[in-house]
Amino acid sequence: MGAATFGELLGAASGHLQAAAQVPDAGLEREPVVAAIRQARRLVGALSRYLDDVIADEQVEVIMIRDAGTQAHAAVQAREALAMAGSSLRAAGHGIGHEMLRADPLAARLAEAVMCLRAGRDLLRTHAVTNSDGIRSPASRWTAVLTTPAFTAALLDQIARQSRQVAAWASALSDATAGQAGIPYQVRGSLASAHHWLLLAAAAADASQRRSPVTPAGELLLHAIPANAVPDPQPLSGAEPTAVLCEGIAASAMRLRAAVRWPAEQAASSPALTAESWRWTATATAVAADMSVALLRSLAERTGQAGGPPATARQLLADTAAAAEEACGSWRLVAAAWKKMTTETRGLTAPGVPDTGDLVLRLGRLAFADPLWAPARSRHAPVRDPPTSRRAQARHGRSWLPCTTRLTRWP
Amino acid sequence: MHYAADALAVTSAVDLRAVALAVRAGRLPAPARSLPARRDKVVRRFGSALATDTTALRGAYASAAADSAALVDALDAAAVALNAPTKVLAVARAAVRASRDGAGTGVGQAESLGRVLPAVDEGVLPMRISVEEQVRGLGVGDPMLLLRARAIDRAWQQLVAQAQAVAGQPGAPGEVEACRRRGLADSTALGVAAQSFPHGSSAAAASGQGIGPEAQRNGTAAGRGPRAWPPQASAR
Numbered sequence: 001m002g003a004a005t006f007g008e009l010l011g012a013a014s015g016h017l018q019a020a021a022q023v024p025d026a027g028l029e030r031e032p033v034v035a036a037i038r039q040a041r042r043l044v045g046a047l048s049r050y051l052d053d054v055i056a057d058e059q060v061e062v063i064m065i066r067d068a069g070t071q072a073h074a075a076v077q078a079r080e081a082l083a084m085a086g087s088s089l090r091a092a093g094h095g096i097g098h099e100m101l102r103a104d105p106l107a108a109r110l111a112e113a114v115m116c117l118r119a120g121r122d123l124l125r126t127h128a129v130t131n132s133d134g135i136r137s138p139a140s141r142w143t144a145v146l147t148t149p150a151f152t153a154a155l156l157d158q159i160a161r162q163s164r165q166v167a168a169w170a171s172a173l174s175d176a177t178a179g180q181a182g183i184p185y186q187v188r189g190s191l192a193s194a195h196h197w198l199l200l201a202a203a204a205a206d207a208s209q210r211r212s213p214v215t216p217a218g219e220l221l222l223h224a225i226p227a228n229a230v231p232d233p234q235p236l237s238g239a240e241p242t243a244v245l246c247e248g249i250a251a252s253a254m255r256l257r258a259a260v261r262w263p264a265e266q267a268a269s270s271p272a273l274t275a276e277s278w279r280w281t282a283t284a285t286a287v288a289a290d291m292s293v294a295l296l297r298s299l300a301e302r303t304g305q306a307g308g309p310p311a312t313a314r315q316l317l318a319d320t321a322a323a324a325e326e327a328c329g330s331w332r333l334v335a336a337a338w339k340k341m342t343t344e345t346r347g348l349t350a351p352g353v354p355d356t357g358d359l360v361l362r363l364g365r366l367a368f369a370d371p372l373w374a375p376a377r378s379r380h381a382p383v384r385d386p387p388t389s390r391r392a393q394a395r396h397g398r399s400w401l402p403c404t405t406r407l408t409r410w411p
Numbered sequence: 412m413h414y415a416a417d418a419l420a421v422t423s424a425v426d427l428r429a430v431a432l433a434v435r436a437g438r439l440p441a442p443a444r445s446l447p448a449r450r451d452k453v454v455r456r457f458g459s460a461l462a463t464d465t466t467a468l469r470g471a472y473a474s475a476a477a478d479s480a481a482l483v484d485a486l487d488a489a490a491v492a493l494n495a496p497t498k499v500l501a502v503a504r505a506a507v508r509a510s511r512d513g514a515g516t517g518v519g520q521a522e523s524l525g526r527v528l529p530a531v532d533e534g535v536l537p538m539r540i541s542v543e544e545q546v547r548g549l550g551v552g553d554p555m556l557l558l559r560a561r562a563i564d565r566a567w568q569q570l571v572a573q574a575q576a577v578a579g580q581p582g583a584p585g586e587v588e589a590c591r592r593r594g595l596a597d598s599t600a601l602g603v604a605a606q607s608f609p610h611g612s613s614a615a616a617a618s619g620q621g622i623g624p625e626a627q628r629n630g631t632a633a634g635r636g637p638r639a640w641p642p643q644a645s646a647r
């Protein structure tokens with residue numbers, strides 16, 4: 001898909017922090033230390049803002065519930081500790097002065113980490129829309145994921161890890177500045193204090209894990225969340241290789257999900273939603289389900305073979321194909337039910353129609369060997385990667401192809 | 412395939428609500444020739460659709476949307492079992508569901524059980540505590556574990572259905588029976604179709620209608636003029 005994910009940004013931030021922790025033991029000058037401390041303060045602020053988001057919808061819970069083991073309480077305590085760490089770093093910076101700062105590799109690393117963390121938070125915020133009253137409303141499927149305990153646990157874990165990384169950096173810098181000319185003794189004290197508070201922040205973030213431990217699912221979600229961006233239309237361009245077909249299907253699916261995110265109440269008056277569109281969409285959904293049957297059965301037949309799914313998945317794939325078959329039948333009945341009704345307006349004008357069309361055509365070209373597959377051509381198209389056994393081929397020949405042909409000859 | 416089914420299931424749910432609202436707003440007239448004759452003898456091209464037809468349409472949408480959701484659930488389980496790249500969709504859905512159900516607290520377990528065993532007829536199969544329910548009862552909210560538990564429950568259901576078929580019990584009824592068990596009246600599209608819809612491919616072929624370029628060339632799409640396939644990008 002090519003879109004950046006939250007995990008990529010977090011990974012980049014961690015990489016920069018690790019590099020920044022390699023503080024030289026000697027030869028530190030005043031200006032680079034000042035620059036690094038200022039960047040560290042910005043970094044702590046960036047981490048703290050993630051906690052603001054965790055707490056945002058839980059303010060009442062934090063006040064009303066005295067149970068200290070919840071994620072919201074952990075976030076509040078970690079935020080307080082980060083605020084104290086930020087104060088210590090500010091004091092350390094003031095202890096040195098306010099000179100103009102020149103570029104320094106140490107500070108640059110920290111600045112890169114700050115940028116990644118801020119970009120990550122911006123990425124998460126694309127999944128919600130905040131109105132003028134400050135009320136957030138969902139903007140994508142991931143909005144609901146962001147508030148799940150699984151995601152929050154993984155996020156708190158990441159904040160704890162990065163707090164420890166910054167703490168390690170503060171400790172290393174404090175040691176390295178010992179006895180350095182031009183760096184006051186108080187700076188070391190402030191850095192030690194920041195180190196202490198950062199470790200406390202990590203411990204506070206970790207505290208909620210006794211009740212809500214980090215799970216593989218939470219980590220998977222944390223790393224996989226993409227930016228909420230609708231991809232550009234990807235019109236069909238003749239025969240496409242499998243990878244392009246898959247990318248096109250995913251893009252059309254994302255566009256379709258975005259296109260139907262409008263209030264259902266508009267259906268009572270919108271001239272774009274026509275009976276023709278609804279009926280066509282029902283038929284297209286039936287065709288898509290039929291393509292799924294073909295693909296799933298092909299996969300089920302190849303279980304246990306070299307390059308195929310494991311043999312244990314055979315029954316599961318067969319069950320899934322049965323579910324697709326049932327969905328196909330149901331959507332055919334919906335299309336049939338539309339024969340008796342109409343709307344004042346006509347035409348295929350519903351917003352999701354173009355992407356549904358692309359989706360179905362690409363699914364068909366994925367399922368069948370004909371690279372220019374279309375519903376009307378399906379009669380002549382063999383199944384792509386057909387099963388090797390003659391018995392299976394015969395069974396597919398009977399059950400899939402006539403089914404698709406019926407759909408093209410339908411309602 | 413997983414992405415496609417996922418998006419189409421969302422579309423289905425939206426269409427289900429939109430059609431219900433359109434019916435309620437009286438937006439769906441029917442051609443007069445398909446309606447009973449009026450007493451006032453006034454010639455009109457369209458009239459209000461019959462309540463039985465709109466009820467059937469809504470019932471068909473409800474059934475189809477439920478089947479699309481069931482397909483997505485099945486694909487979720489398959490994606491996790493096969494470690495497919497799209498398993499993140501399954502995990503995201505399971506995480507949200509576990510969060511809404513209050514995993515481990517017992518809230519929403521009945522709803523969850525209903526999803527695991529959608530076709531179980533309480534009169535035919537004895538109810539049992541599902542694996543998913545037991546996992547939730549242990550206070551485990553890990554979506555991966557819950558998905559695996561759901562897959563096990565699904566396999567159990569399949570096995571029992573097969574055993575019933577072998578034993579000759581009435582445990583595998585047809586679509587109309589299934590529809591009735593879901594609480595839909597016989598007047599739904601499924602019921603109507605079971606009585607009058609020509610299922611055979613020859614009957615369908617005889618209708619000479621369809622979608623696609625071939626149908627366009629023949630001018631037979633939906634019995635009206637040519638229809639674009641793929642649809643024009645006007646709505647983009």
